[in-house]
Amino acid sequence: MTNITLTTDFGTRQGSDAVLHGAIYGIAPDAVITDLSHHITPQDIREANFVVNNSVFFFPDGTVHVIVVDPGVGTERRPIAARIGKHYFVAPDNGVLTACLDRAVREGWSSEFVHLDKPEYWLDNVTMTFHGRDLFSPVGAHLAAGVPLSDLGTSFDDPIRIPLWGAERHDDGSVTGEVIYIDDFGNAICSILPEEIAHLDVPDGVQIDICGAHIQGMVSTFGDSEYDSDTLIALWDSSGYLLVSENNGTGGKVIKPKPGIPVAVRSRI
Amino acid sequence: MTNITLTTDFGTRQGSDAVLHGAIYGIAPDAVITDLSHHITPQDIREANFVVNNSVFFFPDGTVHVIVVDPGVGTERRPIAARIGKHYFVAPDNGVLTACLDRAVREGWSSEFVHLDKPEYWLDNVTMTFHGRDLFSPVGAHLAAGVPLSDLGTSFDDPIRIPLWGAERHDDGSVTGEVIYIDDFGNAICSILPEEIAHLDVPDGVQIDICGAHIQGMVSTFGDSEYDSDTLIALWDSSGYLLVSENNGTGGKVIKPKPGIPVAVRSRI
Amino acid sequence: MTNITLTTDFGTRQGSDAVLHGAIYGIAPDAVITDLSHHITPQDIREANFVVNNSVFFFPDGTVHVIVVDPGVGTERRPIAARIGKHYFVAPDNGVLTACLDRAVREGWSSEFVHLDKPEYWLDNVTMTFHGRDLFSPVGAHLAAGVPLSDLGTSFDDPIRIPLWGAERHDDGSVTGEVIYIDDFGNAICSILPEEIAHLDVPDGVQIDICGAHIQGMVSTFGDSEYDSDTLIALWDSSGYLLVSENNGTGGKVIKPKPGIPVAVRSRI
Numbered sequence: 001m002t003n004i005t006l007t008t009d010f011g012t013r014q015g016s017d018a019v020l021h022g023a024i025y026g027i028a029p030d031a032v033i034t035d036l037s038h039h040i041t042p043q044d045i046r047e048a049n050f051v052v053n054n055s056v057f058f059f060p061d062g063t064v065h066v067i068v069v070d071p072g073v074g075t076e077r078r079p080i081a082a083r084i085g086k087h088y089f090v091a092p093d094n095g096v097l098t099a100c101l102d103r104a105v106r107e108g109w110s111s112e113f114v115h116l117d118k119p120e121y122w123l124d125n126v127t128m129t130f131h132g133r134d135l136f137s138p139v140g141a142h143l144a145a146g147v148p149l150s151d152l153g154t155s156f157d158d159p160i161r162i163p164l165w166g167a168e169r170h171d172d173g174s175v176t177g178e179v180i181y182i183d184d185f186g187n188a189i190c191s192i193l194p195e196e197i198a199h200l201d202v203p204d205g206v207q208i209d210i211c212g213a214h215i216q217g218m219v220s221t222f223g224d225s226e227y228d229s230d231t232l233i234a235l236w237d238s239s240g241y242l243l244v245s246e247n248n249g250t251g252g253k254v255i256k257p258k259p260g261i262p263v264a265v266r267s268r269i
Numbered sequence: 270m271t272n273i274t275l276t277t278d279f280g281t282r283q284g285s286d287a288v289l290h291g292a293i294y295g296i297a298p299d300a301v302i303t304d305l306s307h308h309i310t311p312q313d314i315r316e317a318n319f320v321v322n323n324s325v326f327f328f329p330d331g332t333v334h335v336i337v338v339d340p341g342v343g344t345e346r347r348p349i350a351a352r353i354g355k356h357y358f359v360a361p362d363n364g365v366l367t368a369c370l371d372r373a374v375r376e377g378w379s380s381e382f383v384h385l386d387k388p389e390y391w392l393d394n395v396t397m398t399f400h401g402r403d404l405f406s407p408v409g410a411h412l413a414a415g416v417p418l419s420d421l422g423t424s425f426d427d428p429i430r431i432p433l434w435g436a437e438r439h440d441d442g443s444v445t446g447e448v449i450y451i452d453d454f455g456n457a458i459c460s461i462l463p464e465e466i467a468h469l470d471v472p473d474g475v476q477i478d479i480c481g482a483h484i485q486g487m488v489s490t491f492g493d494s495e496y497d498s499d500t501l502i503a504l505w506d507s508s509g510y511l512l513v514s515e516n517n518g519t520g521g522k523v524i525k526p527k528p529g530i531p532v533a534v535r536s537r538i
Numbered sequence: 539m540t541n542i543t544l545t546t547d548f549g550t551r552q553g554s555d556a557v558l559h560g561a562i563y564g565i566a567p568d569a570v571i572t573d574l575s576h577h578i579t580p581q582d583i584r585e586a587n588f589v590v591n592n593s594v595f596f597f598p599d600g601t602v603h604v605i606v607v608d609p610g611v612g613t614e615r616r617p618i619a620a621r622i623g624k625h626y627f628v629a630p631d632n633g634v635l636t637a638c639l640d641r642a643v644r645e646g647w648s649s650e651f652v653h654l655d656k657p658e659y660w661l662d663n664v665t666m667t668f669h670g671r672d673l674f675s676p677v678g679a680h681l682a683a684g685v686p687l688s689d690l691g692t693s694f695d696d697p698i699r700i701p702l703w704g705a706e707r708h709d710d711g712s713v714t715g716e717v718i719y720i721d722d723f724g725n726a727i728c729s730i731l732p733e734e735i736a737h738l739d740v741p742d743g744v745q746i747d748i749c750g751a752h753i754q755g756m757v758s759t760f761g762d763s764e765y766d767s768d769t770l771i772a773l774w775d776s777s778g779y780l781l782v783s784e785n786n787g788t789g790g791k792v793i794k795p796k797p798g799i800p801v802a803v804r805s806r807i
Contacts, residue, residue, distance in 0.1 A: 037287065
């Protein structure tokens with residue numbers, strides 16, 4: 001019994017997400033499938049990086065993660081499978097694994113990659129527009145059923161990486177980043193990690209600038225603020241990143257941040 | 270193989286719902302997980318009561334229900350686990366179990382509660398903002414894997430209860446309640462049960478007042494009305510409550526009820 | 539271990555979709571359940587035909603497909619179960635299986651049908667408004683657990699069929715159809731199949747007319763167009779049908795097609 005997760009931009013109305021389950025069970029009847037998300041913004045490879053990297057490593061070692069955010073479906077882009085540390089991935093080679101590969105570097109994990117060029121591991125009929133169903137899910141199922149990674153294709157070592165988010169330290173000690181993601185509570189998750197502002201007086205001595213607002217100090221959790229529910233607060237998110245929230249985690253009323261909007265952390269004046 | 274259900278206000282875009290599956294499979298690989306709902310209105314503990322109580326008892330005895338609608342995450346509110354009748358629950362102690370506990374009283378079921386104060390049953394790193402992943406799901410997984418409830422924490426007997434919905438009978442025989450929930454068909458589910466209007470001449474002799482409309486009599490099911498599709502009808506919902514619907518269950522065109530709006534049932538004039 | 543899929547118009551907020559899982563596990567603890575879609579447009583039996591027929595046959599032989607799009611719940615409409623080829627179906631007899639039955643005719647598969655008239659295979663309490671939970675899911679679970687189809691009800695051979703979409707060839711060689719479905723990328727899936735325009739010079743010599751726009755020629759896949767992202771393209775969808783897309787599969791900006799809108803394919807002038 002092996003775990004498989006599915007991450008796509010298919011939505012859940014049409015059955016395109018569910019048909020992946022069908023294709024998998026036909027090959028690996030004992031697979032245990034989790035829908036990681038089917039609501040990636042269509043074709044947003046950066047967002048898929050964020051969502052995937054936040055969650056996949058909480059699954060058991062050996063889990064197979066199938067990711068289909070694939071604007072280049074049917075073109076020359078390579079379909080690939082990878083082992084990153086103790087997890088397996090099946091995806092188009094379009095940079096969607098960048099954040100996981102960055103993590104592997106930080107953690108000292110090894111990685112290996114194959115170009116999926118063996119049609120015997122795909123469905124019999126492969127359409128030009130639905131490789132999620134016809135190619136990626138079947139390959140994921142074969143991995144879950146015990147086929148070695150190296151059997152599924154030709155080894156290579158240069159997966160595509162794309163620029164993601166990051167943080168920059170300036171001469172005055174301030175650190176700037178950007179909003180990565182707006183969660184379903186309206187919170188803004190920002191590209192700044194604790195180690196990047198460790199030289200500042202965290203939590204009480206910092207100011208966070210976002211969307212023209214200036215937040216004084218950081219709190220530990222949503223319920224820690226004494227202020228009313230429209231007050232902006234900053235704290236460390238469970239993903240590790242800086243999070244800006246309207247008090248108690250119901251955002252969107254005071255500021256309306258979007259991915260890409262700049263954020264800065266500086267010493268409180 | 271034990272069933273686990275998950276009820277949260279996390280939405281399904283970000284993977285925060287799916288990562289609970291990952292945390293569970295790491296502890297209880299054979300668990301069978303059902304997503305009860307991840308679309309509770311953010312931090313709406315009353316709505317969670319309604320959704321959970323309507324569905325959980327249709328699962329097999331022994332099922333573990335993990336509920337994470339948790340505005341107080343990271344504060345002093347207790348994380349708890351409970352047995353209510355033959356079902357298990359893991360949740361913050363914020364009143365989210367009130368409707369199930371009321372049912373236990375009505376049904377004569379016993380209950381027991383523990384304060385989750387044993388970190389050895391949690392993930393190694395517990396963040397301040399995501400106890401769903403770091404604490405509640407792991408505890409649910411340990412329960413599903415066979416750890417006795419009493420091992421998971423310290424026994425107590427005063428779980429928090431919150432005021433929910435109800436019905437009131439008046440001197441003229443009329444009964445008033447409120448809208449509890451608007452379902453995805455636009456139907457209004459109201460806090461009035463059959464026994465509360467048994468003194469009236471149901472179904473033909475009653476009038477239901479809601480949002481300024483007056484519905485004459487009740488029908489048995491959606492297709493029973495002879496009227497056109499904008500006609501309002503009243504019937505007994507599958508949850509047991511009074512339901513007001515635009516004919517054939519596609520509401521929202523004639524009246525636009527919202528949770529908390531008053532409803533009354535009286536003798537037809 | 540038998541697969542069950544669920545297709546409904548219940549949405550996923552209220553738990554009405556999840557409670558079907560509970561009802562099933564109580565009867566067939568080893569069932570492997572896939573949510574095919576719970577987002578059928580409420581009571582849209584035609585749309586359910588499209589979604590179901592596109593996906594169910596990718597599941598393993600023997601899978602049980604429970605479909606609850608049921609405007610007539612609680613009325614005289616028959617609850618039925620069917621075998622179509624090597625797949626099983628449980629649904630109201632309202633035409634929701636028409637597309638699968640049409641496929642059976644084309645493929646030469648046999649079919650058999652029973653009227654579900656044996657309450658011993660239902661839940662003990664059957665409400666008037668929720669046969670999905672009380673009748674269809676329990677019957678699906680009994681099928682998955684090995685009860686023969688013929689034990690579940692009385693055999694019959696005239697399931698209701700409804701008019702679906704199609705294509706018409708005209709004297710000038712042009713072929714007209716209609717938009718069947720708008721997917722989550724905003725693409726319009728149209729009721730024209732390759733064999734219906736085989737007499738035309740596909741792909742380069744055809745013109746597709748939709749919403750006042752005229753698309754010259756067809757491409758192989760989304761990434762094949764050389765034009766900018768607002769360009770309309772036409773291609774064969776993975777479901778087999780003609781698909782009209784704004785370049786790269788992010789539609790809805792140039793034209794706003796809806797189900798039922800006419801589409802035509804003719805010789806390029």
